[in-house]
Structure formats: structure tokens, C-alpha cells
Amino acid sequence: MDLNPTAEQDQLIDAFSSLYTKESSTERVRAAEPLGFDEELWDHLKEIGALEMAVDESSGGWGATMLDLSLVAEQHGRALGAAPLFESQVALRLLARLGEPAKELLRASLAGEALTTVALHGPTNGSLKMVPAGAIADRVIFLDGDKICVGGTSQRVIIENLGSMPVADVSLGGDVEVISTGAQARDAFEMLFDEWFLLLANALVGIGERSIEIGVDYVKERKAFGVPIGSFQAISHGLADAATAMDGSKLLSREAAWSADVMPERTRELAALAFGFSTESAREASYRALHYHGGYGFMLEYDIQLFFRRAKAWPALYGEPSKSFARAESERLKKIESGV
Amino acid sequence: MDFTLGERSDIFREEARAFLAEAFTPEVKETMHETGVHHNWDFHKALVEKGWLAPGWPVEYGGQGRDPMEMLAFSEEFQRAGAPTYGVGTTIMVSSILRHLGTEEQKQEFLPRALRGEIIIVLGFTEPESGSDVAAAQTRAVRDGDEWIINGQKMFTTNAQEGDYAFMLTRTNPDVPKHQGLTTFLVPLRQEGVEIQAVRTLSGERTNLTFYNDVRVPDAMRIGEVDGGWDVMTVGLTFERSGAQGGESIRLLEEMEEWVLSAHDDDGNPRREDPDVLARLGKAAAENEVSSLMGRRSAWVHDTGGMPGVEGSMGKLFSSEALTRQSGDFVDLLGADGIRSQGDPSAIQGGAADYAFRFALGATTYGGTSEVQRNIIAQRGLGLPRAK
Numbered sequence: 001m002d003l004n005p006t007a008e009q010d011q012l013i014d015a016f017s018s019l020y021t022k023e024s025s026t027e028r029v030r031a032a033e034p035l036g037f038d039e040e041l042w043d044h045l046k047e048i049g050a051l052e053m054a055v056d057e058s059s060g061g062w063g064a065t066m067l068d069l070s071l072v073a074e075q076h077g078r079a080l081g082a083a084p085l086f087e088s089q090v091a092l093r094l095l096a097r098l099g100e101p102a103k104e105l106l107r108a109s110l111a112g113e114a115l116t117t118v119a120l121h122g123p124t125n126g127s128l129k130m131v132p133a134g135a136i137a138d139r140v141i142f143l144d145g146d147k148i149c150v151g152g153t154s155q156r157v158i159i160e161n162l163g164s165m166p167v168a169d170v171s172l173g174g175d176v177e178v179i180s181t182g183a184q185a186r187d188a189f190e191m192l193f194d195e196w197f198l199l200l201a202n203a204l205v206g207i208g209e210r211s212i213e214i215g216v217d218y219v220k221e222r223k224a225f226g227v228p229i230g231s232f233q234a235i236s237h238g239l240a241d242a243a244t245a246m247d248g249s250k251l252l253s254r255e256a257a258w259s260a261d262v263m264p265e266r267t268r269e270l271a272a273l274a275f276g277f278s279t280e281s282a283r284e285a286s287y288r289a290l291h292y293h294g295g296y297g298f299m300l301e302y303d304i305q306l307f308f309r310r311a312k313a314w315p316a317l318y319g320e321p322s323k324s325f326a327r328a329e330s331e332r333l334k335k336i337e338s339g340v
Numbered sequence: 341m342d343f344t345l346g347e348r349s350d351i352f353r354e355e356a357r358a359f360l361a362e363a364f365t366p367e368v369k370e371t372m373h374e375t376g377v378h379h380n381w382d383f384h385k386a387l388v389e390k391g392w393l394a395p396g397w398p399v400e401y402g403g404q405g406r407d408p409m410e411m412l413a414f415s416e417e418f419q420r421a422g423a424p425t426y427g428v429g430t431t432i433m434v435s436s437i438l439r440h441l442g443t444e445e446q447k448q449e450f451l452p453r454a455l456r457g458e459i460i461i462v463l464g465f466t467e468p469e470s471g472s473d474v475a476a477a478q479t480r481a482v483r484d485g486d487e488w489i490i491n492g493q494k495m496f497t498t499n500a501q502e503g504d505y506a507f508m509l510t511r512t513n514p515d516v517p518k519h520q521g522l523t524t525f526l527v528p529l530r531q532e533g534v535e536i537q538a539v540r541t542l543s544g545e546r547t548n549l550t551f552y553n554d555v556r557v558p559d560a561m562r563i564g565e566v567d568g569g570w571d572v573m574t575v576g577l578t579f580e581r582s583g584a585q586g587g588e589s590i591r592l593l594e595e596m597e598e599w600v601l602s603a604h605d606d607d608g609n610p611r612r613e614d615p616d617v618l619a620r621l622g623k624a625a626a627e628n629e630v631s632s633l634m635g636r637r638s639a640w641v642h643d644t645g646g647m648p649g650v651e652g653s654m655g656k657l658f659s660s661e662a663l664t665r666q667s668g669d670f671v672d673l674l675g676a677d678g679i680r681s682q683g684d685p686s687a688i689q690g691g692a693a694d695y696a697f698r699f700a701l702g703a704t705t706y707g708g709t710s711e712v713q714r715n716i717i718a719q720r721g722l723g724l725p726r727a728k
């Protein structure tokens with residue numbers, strides 16, 4: 001067992017963390033609102049290789065592991081990065097899995113010619129609802145029954161939302177193309193969900209941990225009744241619980257990402273568990289940190305609200321945590337029945 | 341990063357499983373449930389035969405020199421099985437203190453006997469008037485030549501009825517700040533002046549109220565310096581909190597999963613197809629994975645030369661609170677059937693949910709309550725100021 005990142009992983013973390021420090025301060029995050037897209041940040045991310053790292057050499061990338069991507073996701077979450085990192089990465093990986101029929105779109109997406117995203121829900125009445133990065137993407141990949149399709153995004157309505165994310169409802173036009181069908185398509189899309197869970201779970205670790213840091217700093221300084229409010233157990237115990245849960249989130253989310261490369265037979269379960277657990281823990285952490293700011297926490301001027309809104313909104317694009325817990329449990333029961 | 345425990349741990353885990361399958365017999369289980377005593381002499385002897393009372397100890401002291409990761413795998417298996425290990429646990433914890441702080445004579449007198457399984461040592465910290473504030477102990481020890489005379493009461497002296505010695509915290513100087521007037525002793529329990537009274541608990545676990553009336557203890561049984569008892573306790577309490585976490589919850593979830601695979605609701609629908617049921621079991625699975633990772637992290641910190649202080653507190657807090665939540669939720673999930681008691685032949689999965697619902701409340705209390713753990717995490721982990 002070794003819970004420390006390797007030297008290379010530390011380098012990766014450092015590289016991204018200094019990028020985010022420069023290009024994703026909370027001033028920048030605010031400036032990108034309400035749309036939630038900081039084009040300059042996105043250019044820097046592409047420049048440092050955030051797209052190429054998602055797919056391996058044979059697909060034109062440099063093949064980072066799921067754990068590497070997750071460590072970057074954690075930094076993205078800490079900085080509340082206003083850029084379509086996760087959408088792009090899981091889309092690229094999906095295209096790479098689909099091989100030949102997706103080759104041209106993969107090339108164009110990697111080259112930055114087409115910003116390609118994924119829809120987390122299939123079409124209803126000819127429209128994809130709440131498409132992540134739908135407001136800025138050129139192409140959207142979605143699952144329709146057992147077909148993986150790609151459509152354009154010109155018929156979109158941008159949706160203002162809790163997390164200030166560039167989300168849109170996209171109406172599908174005549175330009176929909178089917179790139180995979182049948183069991184292969186379904187399996188490839190299931191894996192996309194696993195990867196979405198891993199990236200989001202680790203991003204939420206970043207959001208939750210940063211929220212606690214902000215909360216702890218505040219309650220050490222702020223005084224009431226002549227003492228720092230952090231000395232009241234009602235506050236310190238709430239933060240201790242939240243910090244414990246975030247610690248657990250981090251261990252679980254990293255283990256889940258690690259498993260993708262080392263014991264993939266556990267990944268479907270662990271990724272869904274990590275997503276559900278991080279969703280609940282980060283929401284609680286940001287809620288407590290905000291509440292312990294008193295009235296100031298309610299003011300837009302204080303940064304904690306930026307974290308509180310995103311902790312709730314980022315995972316909500318997929319759905320509530322119970323949905324992923326149920327997915328994980330189905331997987332566990334399948335294994336019990338087959339005697340694994 | 342690497343989340344595996346390593347090959348040596350895997351092998352030792354298999355050995356532990358094989359041992360449990362043989363030595364943790366239905367009879368041992370039955371006796372445990374009937375008496376509420378989480379110590380069993382037959383099981384204890386079987387452990388001795390394997391050399392497994394303290395496999396993590398150096399060979400020269402009677403151990404097997406197992407590393408912390410092997411020990412973690414070992415204790416995960418014992419915890420998950422629910423094996424009776426309180427007696428061995430406290431005996432080895434106190435023996436570890438002796439190994440680090442005892443005199444040469446004490447080591448020679450007690451360690452071999454402890455490791456041969458001849459004696460059980462129990463913990464006498466808590467008193468009727470002090471628990472979390474353990475340093476407020478009032479049980480008095482007064483020097484009389486080469487002996488000490490002890491008077492007072494201890495509360496929750498678990499396994500005293502099986503035990504040979506109590507590792508006891510006493511007050512030797514009432515006139516100085518409370519932490520500076522404490523001394524620890526190994527007090528022989530089978531002697532005049534010691535009275536043991538059974539205390540019944542919510543889960544059926546047997547514990548005791550113990551009384552000490554002019555009990556004489558030779559000075560040779562004193563551990564550490566006179567009035568230096570707090571230093572001894574500091575060492576002891578860190579031994580208490582590292583180690584495997586979440587075993588009870590993992591066992592409970594296994595029972596619930598076995599149940600759900602064949603359960604139907606009143607309309608005949610399989611319960612495993614109900615997303616709400618799946619979500620509740622899945623959430624417990626997430627918490628259990630977290631508990632077990634926290635236990636493993638503490639072992640890893642230990643293995644890499646650190647002391648798992650805050651990490652140990654987090655694991656203890658999280659796993660015991662998770663068990664409390666889950667067991668309550670599972671009793672709800674089973675509906676009216678959920679309250680059929682363990683031991684009743686009609687109980688679902690042997691009444692595992694009902695039992696855990698009772699048991700969990702002890703787990704959030706002994707070994708330092710949840711509030712005590714939160715204080716440690718807030719102060720030492722987050723650097724928050726102490727409550728006034």
C-alpha cells in the first residue's frame with residue numbers, strides 16, 4: 001500500500017495546480033459567470049495537454065491513466081475550473097473506444113477543431129436536456145436506445161443554472177449521425193458513465209476540501225462572545241465531521257480511479273460508490289463552511305457560495321446520489337450471484 | 341499509489357480465514373450470544389496454539405514479527421467474522437504498554453504469561469463519575485511501605501469476570517492539577533477486597549462495575565513513575581485506536597445482501613428491483629469501503645513510521661457513526677420484521693439488523709466517544725481552538 005502519489009503524479013499535480021492558480025482564481029471564476037466558460041483557461045488547458053492526455057498514443061494522445069486524470073480533476077474542482085474538461089475527456093475516450101467510425105471526429109476533437117461533449121441523458125421528444133458544455137460545444141454525443149449518435153448543437157437554448165455551467169438544452173436536427181450500435185455501443189457508453197463518475201468524484205473532493213479550508217480559516221478569525229467561533233463545538237464538530245467525510249471521499253475516489261488501471265473488475269462498483277459518496281460529502285462540506293460564515297456566507301461577495309453552488313450542481317447533471325448508489329449495488333448483487 | 345495490502349498480507353489473510361472457519365465454531369458463537377462475553381477460552385487457546393495472540397510483536401517477545409499491513413489484514417478478518425477478541429485485545433494492549441514502559445522484572449513476569457494465553461488483563465479507566473474526562477479518576481492509591489492501598493470504583497470494567505489483572509488508573513496525589521496526580525497499576529483481580537458486579541447492556545454485551553476496598557498492591561506492580569500515570573495513558577490510548585475499521589458494518593451488509601436476493605414485498609415484487617432498496621444498500625457499501633480504507637490508511641501510516649493520531653480518530657468516528665446510521669436504516673427497510681430480535685427463530689438473517697442497531701451505540705462510546713474523536717480531529721487535524 002502506498003497512498004502517496006508517485007513522483008510523476010506529483011509533477012502532474014504541480015503543473016496543473018500552478019496553471020489553475022494563475023488562470024482560475026476566484027476572480028476569474030466570477031468573471032466567467034453566468035455562462036461559466038473561461039476561454040483563456042480552456043486554451044491554457046489545451047496547451048498543457050488536457051485533451052491529449054485523455055487518450056493513448058494509438059489515438060493520437062499521450063495516454064494518461066484514469067488515476068492521473070482524476071488527480072487533475074481534483075485540481076480542477078479545487079479551482080472551480082470554468083472549462084469543459086471532463087466532458088471533453090470522457091467524449092474523447094469514448095470516441096477512441098469506438099474505433100474506425102469515430103476516427104474523424106476523434107481527430108477533429110483532439111485537434112481542437114470541434115469541441116465535442118456528451119449528453120448524460122438520452123433524447124426526449126427530439127431534444128437533449130441539460131447537456132454539459134452544451135452551450136459552447138460544437139458536437140454532442142448521446143445514447144439513443146442502443147445507438148450512439150453524434151449531433152450538432154446549433155439548435156440550442158442556453159440554460160442559466162445553479163452551478164453557472166455552460167449547459168444547454170439541445171434540439172436534434174437532421175445532422176444526427178449514428179456511430180455505433182448494439183451491445184458494443186451500450187458497453188462503451190456504460191464505461192463513459194464510469195469515467196464520468198471517477199472524474200466528478202475526484203473533482204468534488206477538490207471542491208469539498210477547499211470549502212473546508214475556507215471554512216476553517218474563517219472560523220479561526222471570526223469572533224463572537226469574545227472568542228473565535230471555531231472554539232464552539234457546534235462549529236468545530238460540524239467541521240470535523242465534514243473533514244472526515246471528505247477524507248473518506250478522497251480515499252475512495254482515488255481508490256476507484258486507481259482500480260480502473262489495476263483491477264478494472266471493481267471499477268464499475270467503486271466509481272459509482274465514489275460519485276455518490278463524494279456528492280454527499282462535498283455538498284455537506286460546502287454547506288457547513290457556508291453556514292459557519294453566518295450572514296456573510298449568504299453574500300455573493302464571499303467565495304464560499306461559489307463552492308456551495310457547484311458542489312450541488314456539478315453532480316446534479318447526472319442525477320441524485322441514490323441513483324449511482326443503486327447502480328453500484330446492482331453491480332455488487334450481480335457479483336454475489338455469480339459467486340465472484 | 342497502490343491500494344493493495346501486498347502479498348504477505350493476502351497470504352496471512354487466507355490463513356486467518358482458514359483459522360476462523362475452524363476455531364470460530366457455532367458453539368463459540370452461541371456462547372458469545374448467550375453470555376454476552378466477547379472472550380472465549382477455547383478460542384483463546386486456539387489462538388495461542390497458532391502463536392497468534394500478538395503476531396505483530398517481535399519474535400524475541402513471542403510474536404511473529406508481522407508488519408502493520410499483515411496485522412491489518414488479520415484484524416480485518418477477525419472483525420468481519422465478529423470473533424471474540426475483547427480479552428485478547430485488552431491483554432495485548434496492556435502488554436504493549438509493559439513492553440514499552442515496564443520494568444525488566446515486569447516484562448519477564450507478565451509478557452510470557454500473557455503470550456502463552458495464561459492471563460487476561462482488562463482496562464480499569466472509567467469510573468462512575470468520569471469517562472471521557474479520564475484524567476479525573478478518583479480511585480485512590482495510597483502508599484504503605486512497599487505496597488499501595490487502593491480504594492474506589494471502576495465502571496464498565498469489561499471482562500473483569502474473566503480477568504486476572506486490571507490495568508488501573510488511580511489518583512495518587514489529589515493536590516496537584518488532575519493530570520499530574522495519576523499513577524497506573526496492574527491490580528490482581530482475584531483477591532480480597534475486589535468485588536465484581538455484572539452490568540447488563542443494550543446489546544447483551546457483558547461488562548462490569550468493579551469495587552476496590554483496601555486492596556493491597558505491591559509497588560512492583562506500579563507501571564511508570566509515581567504521578568506519571570498520564571504519560572502511560574497517552575501511550576496506551578494511541579494503541580487503542582489504530583487498526584481495522586468497519587468489520588461489523590461489512591458483516592451487516594453481507595446479511596442484508598443475502599436477504600435482498602430472495603426477498604419480496606407484500607405484492608410479490610422482488611425487493612432487489614426496487615431502486616430505493618438498492619440505493620440504501622449501495623450507500624452502506626460506500627460507507628463501508630470508506631471505513632475500511634480509513635483503517636488501512638492508519639496501518640499504512642504506522643507501517644511507514646508514523647503515528648496514526650487524527651487518522652485513527654477519523655476511522656473510529658466514521659465507522660461507528662456509519663454503523664449507527666446503517667443499522668437504523670436497515671431496521672426501517674425490513675419494516676415490522678426488522679424488530680424481530682436476534683435469537684428469535686423468526687428473525688430475518690438471524691436478527692442481524694436488530695443486533696447491529698443495539699450494538700452500534702456501544703461502538704460510538706467506548707474507546708473514546710464520537711465527541712471526543714471530533715475534538716481531536718478539530719484541534720489536531722484542523723487546528724481549531726479548544727473549547728473554553
Ligand SMILES: Cc1cc2nc3c(=O)[nH]c(=O)nc-3n(C[C@H](O)[C@H](O)[C@H](O)COP(=O)(O)OP(=O)(O)OC[C@H]3O[C@@H](n4cnc5c(N)ncnc54)[C@H](O)[C@@H]3O)c2cc1C
Pocket residue numbers: 233462463464465466469470471472473495496497498499541545547702705706707708709710711712715
Ligand atoms: C460496552 C462498553 C464497554 C466498555 N468497556 C470499558 C472498559 O473495558 N474499560 C474502561 O475503562 N471503560 C470502558 N467503557 C467505558 C467507556 O470508555 C466510556 O463509557 C466512555 O469513555 C464515555 O465515558 P462516560 O460513559 O463516562 O460518558 P461521559 O464522559 O459522561 O459522556 C457523556 C456524553 O457527554 C459527551 N462529552 C463528554 N465530554 C465531552 C466534551 N469534552 N465535549 C463534548 N462532549 C463531551 C460524551 O461524548 C457523551 O456523549 C466501556 C463502555 C461501553 C459502553
